[in-house]
Amino acid sequence: MKFSPFLALALAGVSVAQSIGIRKPRPGASLDRGTPVPITIQTPTDGLKLREVSLVISMASCPDGKCPNAGDNIGMILYAGPFNPQAQGTGPPQETFNITIPNDFPTGAAELLATHFLLVGDGSPRVQISGEIVYVESSDY
Template sequence: MKRLLALLLLAPLAAVASASVQIAIKSPRPGATLHRQRPSEMVVQTPNNDTTAAREVSLVLSVVPCPESACPNAGDGLGTVLYAGPFRPVAPAAAPGAPAGPPEQAFQVDVPASFPVGPAELLATHFVLTGDNLSPLLQIAGEVVFVV
């Protein structure tokens, strides 16, 4: 009975810990145009990342064509990988007296010439360890852009 009570009390804490870490694509914005073979800046941020409770592991930036009216499920494949490696977000410098913004990192990515023209989904796939027990957490953020 004590174990059940302990689990019931700890479950909300685990939910809060995993909800406190999230990933977001700051730029480009949804609906933006990306040019093949031309560098584009992609900024990824962790708006609610409590860095004391999270250990960054890696990030994959990719793009998936959306040949029909709907983009495929990101869980079915990440498409064309534009970046795979470490993720080390830092808070941007703030104006004096203003709060710092959420931690972020900018990446220069190139959509290859072979990528189809049309709507596509940019994906940021984030792997992080959270909490005192370093529980693994995988997150995917996406937004639809247009590739020309």
């Protein structure tokens, strides 16, 4: 059997391409300022040896429907700290954080972002970013 370096690189790319995801809230959800919101972040179960380093949950306002590039600006940081996802039955490992959106955050469309820092294998650093559009509402009814 002949070993193909190209095949090895292609398979490695597929494995590392799997990324974190925001499980809850769902895209398009309405979130109230000043009220705790459960945010569930999940990781893939891809068989790689991963070492969790940290997680940042943030939110960027999208005035006029235009969100900033997450690679340049992750917006207002709502959580920065450890990430310790746990298996949930047969589903992927996940962790839920109760986040409160500050009362001074602008209402309207916003991008909720999860930025994940991890080490793969024997120490290759990776940063994964997952985002979705949600709608921030005033809790002053």
